Amino acid sequence: MKLDKIDILTEFKHFNIREITDTGGYNRRVLSSDVVLEDDEHQEVKDKAEAEWTDEVKTAWTTFQEEQEALNNPE
16 A cells, blocks of 8 residues: 555644555554554654654653543442
């Protein structure tokens, strides 16, 4: 697939990725800073991840997830 567009969303720097398929359609996916990028990921995605997914962003995302988990599963 050919990379068409990367939008960066939210304060957690989620990547909204649009790719063009071989048939001319679109494939969309979202990546967050806690994913491990595959070796065959588009280089532009890797470069943006390195620039945007700072330790501060990763920590904020992890903290947010933990807070949401605590709200959804009170003891």
